[in-house]
Amino acid sequence: MLGKTYDSQVCSIARALEVIGERWSLLIVRDALFAGATRYSDFQRRLGVATNILKARLDGFVEAGIMQRHRYSEQPELYEYLLTDKGRALAPALVALTAWGDRWATDGEPPILYAHSVCGTGITQQAVCAHCGRVDDPTEIQAVVGPGMPAERIPPKA
Known part of the structure; x- marks a missing residue:
């Protein structure tokens, strides 16, 4: 999604950013995980994201195996986007990012709490x-x- 801007990085954070690092990506996953959004119209209405960007993100998620496209109507032909196990595995990262935002990026009380x-x-x-x-x-x-x-990337011992 970001393009291969991290090719020289041997780092799982960089690899993750290639898939979910675009501006709207985590908000789309958040809404799928915690608000039950599955349809294109759900994401568009909730987020107000431009349609071309939303389409690109959803297509990228399908390509990356984070979501699967499922047809729920034949006439008209309509699809929903369902999180895969790979997509649902992002939940702990979103909970951690929310906690960071609650502590460092807001002046008030947390707007969202997560519960079992x-x-x-x-x-x-x-x-x-x-x-x-x-x-x-x-x-x-x-x-x-x-x-x-990779062995060639391991720093020499001092």
């Missing part, structure tokens, strides 16, 4: 260490070389 649909209790997204548990201090999070790093 089974019991109604609030949902949060947290960094968790498999050994120590919850990590509250972001300075304790470091990036380390993973198994997918």
Whole structure:
């Protein structure tokens, strides 16, 4: 969607931005995940996004496997856009981004809260260490070389 502007990056964040990094992309996914939007008209009405941009985003999501196009009417021929497992897996990222926005990009109370649909209790997204548990201090999070790093990109040890 962004074009291949991150080709030199060996980074999953850059790869994710290639698919969902356009301005309207996360808002479309948000509405599909949390507001039940499935039809082109739902997204257009809720977001007010230009029709050419909306079409490009939805087509890109289908191509990337984030959504699937499903015909729900023969006459007239109409389609809805349904999230796939890959698309639904974006929910924790949206919850985390919402929490960041609530803390750093607003002066008031959160306009949206997330709750567990089974019991109604609030949902949060947290960094968790498999050994120590919850990590509250972001300075304790470091990036380390993973198994997918090409050998030629691994920095020499000092």
